[in-house]
Amino acid sequence: MNVVAFARAKQGTGASRRLRNSGRTPGIIYGGAAEPQLVEVDHNTLWYALKKEAFHASVLEMDLDGAKSQVLLRNVQYHPFKQLVLHVDFQRVDANTVLTMKVPVHYSGAEESPAVKIDKCMVTPVVTEIEVRCMPKDLPEFISVDLSKLEKGATLHLNDVVLPKGVTLVSHSNAAVISVAAPAGGAADEEAPAAE
Numbered sequence: 001m002n003v004v005a006f007a008r009a010k011q012g013t014g015a016s017r018r019l020r021n022s023g024r025t026p027g028i029i030y031g032g033a034a035e036p037q038l039v040e041v042d043h044n045t046l047w048y049a050l051k052k053e054a055f056h057a058s059v060l061e062m063d064l065d066g067a068k069s070q071v072l073l074r075n076v077q078y079h080p081f082k083q084l085v086l087h088v089d090f091q092r093v094d095a096n097t098v099l100t101m102k103v104p105v106h107y108s109g110a111e112e113s114p115a116v117k118i119d120k121c122m123v124t125p126v127v128t129e130i131e132v133r134c135m136p137k138d139l140p141e142f143i144s145v146d147l148s149k150l151e152k153g154a155t156l157h158l159n160d161v162v163l164p165k166g167v168t169l170v171s172h173s174n175a176a177v178i179s180v181a182a183p184a185g186g187a188a189d190e191e192a193p194a195a196e
Contacts, residue, residue: 001055003062003071003090004045005029008038016087025085029062029071032092039064039090046085050076057103057129059093059136069093070136072101093136100170102129103140105161107178109148119152120183127177130161131170138166147178154180 008019008026016026025043030036049055055073062071075089093099107125115121130143145161157174 001049001052001058001060003041003049003060005039005041005062005064005090007065008040011038020084020086025088027088027090029064029069029090029092032094034092037064041088043085046088047083050085053104054141057101057139058141059139060090062090070095072099095136097136098133099136099139100131100133101139102131104129104142105177106142106144107147108144109146110150112148113150115150115152115154115180121152122181122183123147123150124179124181125177126179127158127175130158130177132163132167133170134167138164140164140167145177150178150180152180152182 005027011026019026019040020043023043024040025046027039027041028036029039059070059072062069070093071090072093073088074091075087077086077088078084079086105125105127110116110123113123116123132140132143143161143163145156147156150156155176156178157176158169158171159174161169161177163169
């Protein structure tokens with residue numbers, strides 16, 4: 001995904017307010033060998049880009065006054081109640097340096113699993129993103145988790161998640177990623193009509 005940014009000379013509360021009033025969002029790029037640089041981005045373009053999941057978990061191509069570089073979105077500050085982005089932070093990416101990033105998790109196949117189809121269990125995701133470590137070229141847009149083999153009473157942990165090649169988990173704990181709950185009083189409800 002691409003981001004178009006422009007160098008910003010003025011800083012401070014007043015300058016940032018004027019910038020926002022003109023339809024721009026103040027930001028900063030830091031990291032790498034270069035000094036941190038103040039930038040401004042078109043607000044509406046940024047607002048719609050932030051609605052896309054991939055924008056948050058991908059290496060972005062930034063065009064800064066004609067010079068191209070690779071960056072990661074690191075922080076976004078929103079207005080408490082207006083649809084307004086107040087500030088955005090980007091970090092430069094070095095192709096030869098390992099990076100740490102939170103990546104969204106996509107679950108699929110729960111409806112076809114024995115836990116749901118046969119035992120009528122409720123499958124609830126506990127984890128929506130996983131922190132991973134990898135080279136920039138290996139950063140996945142998302143991690144896919146197949147739940148089609150899930151059975152009643154089973155628990156899926158972080159260590160059970162299959163990661164793409166070159167990607168490793170940051171977390172040392174083996175937390176559960178989904179919760180499988182049996183239906184409340186399911187057996188009793190089935191027997192009641194037969195007794196009548």
